[in-house]
Amino acid sequence: MTELKLGKPPVVESWIAFDFEPSPNKVEWNGELANKLADSLSDRFPQKEDRWRTEFSIEILKAGQQPVSKKTKNIFDSVRIQNEESTRIFQIADDRIVCNQLKADGDWPGFDNLLDESLDLLTQYSQFFCPSGIKCAELHYVDIVEIPPPENDVSAQDEVVELDDYFELVRELPQTPFGLIASYKTEYVVICPQDKEPLVISLQTIPPPPEKNAIRIRLDWNKKCRKIDFSSHDTIREGLQKNHSFMAECFRASFTDKALELFEPEDSG
């Protein structure tokens, strides 16, 4: 398969996450070690944020009484560190790390860059937490596709955008009796033929800014990778690259040629 190169790829965020088998000597998760790891990376990730969540226990004391909140527990959730430009984010949670890459001005650094950084952070995490192994890796992409309004401005209000002109994924509803679609949200779980793992694709309209008369669609691609060989960085790299290729293939098949024109495909030859 020839790789599709895009001048303006729609991706705005991607992440690689790893879920771990904890070490047999694991102590209760309280964020202390995670904060130490975050501090050791402060030259690359100077902004740090501790994230907490609150859990309530609701109990009914006697039949007919109002339920009361008996216990409130603040639980340390994760540490989130990011670089100065907020384009690289590293999250350390209980037996889980996530490496996020956010699009800013300029070129998208690409999957290989994200993979390199994730494996580097995986090494750092492993040295601090000594997990027994990796249970699962996860690849996630977020795309924002902006469909411009019809060019004929004179009757622009009467013009409608046909979503299936742009997406192979979308099924239009018949105009009778439904009328026009004001917003859209749908989700597919497909089974990757290679490893029989689920790929979750969700597609939804999101609001454009008031000054733009356009349609914005958010696409999320989430692939769990439990069956790759986690024994070395090389095998992890290879496994994730295979999964990425599958997702890229699905991405290409999800759009019509008209939509791909929006992303300015480059001649790979």
Add this chain to the structure above:
Amino acid sequence: MTFVIALEYPCDVAHNIDYSPFNQRRRQCEVTDAMQTPITNISIGDTRYPMRQACVGTYFRALEELSVQGVSPHIVGKGKSAEEASNDFCLKVHATLQSLINKRPFEMTDEDQLKLDVISQFIDVTVYQNTTPIKVRQFGRIRRARPYPESVAWDDGRVEQVPIDKVEDSDYVTYRSGQPFEAVVQRDPITFELIRIVSIERRHESHRMPAEEESQLLDEIGSLKNLRQNTEWTP
């Protein structure tokens, strides 16, 4: 594409994979997504808005925009970081609400009403109005000071207890009985009970002109009757 019937979702026993979209780890995805920006409270200065529910915004670093489902595109936060965009969003909500909150329904355009409806989805505007003290300018005089002021008579004739600790200006303690003053007063929006006096200043005794002088002044001002007699204007 071939659909897998719901009852026959393949389940990989060895890896315990459930393909149902409902059982995928959605919360983990939401927590992991660095673009998700929760907005749990909106406070600007002393103003704190009661939230019906926390909103979750999505910050697009590439677009420098914070979009909140149900609120955007009417209100969109702008900024070079999620925090900056979140602050901008809160400021826009504050500015929009303050410009609308004192309008009577007949003064609102359709767009105003739409914005208020959108904001009311996540801010309880009625609770905000019912719990936000109103500020009024009032004139009065000290009614009793033994030895410190404790009771005032307002110019509408009402008498009210105003202890020292309800007045922010320390000079109030020196006011003597009969001292006229002008004050900015915070009151409960529902009961109109005094909450506190924000500022207070001494004023001179108001002067009423003698009856003869007052009558002369009214004659000089004239009346509609005189205007009709004197004018040469015809429609």
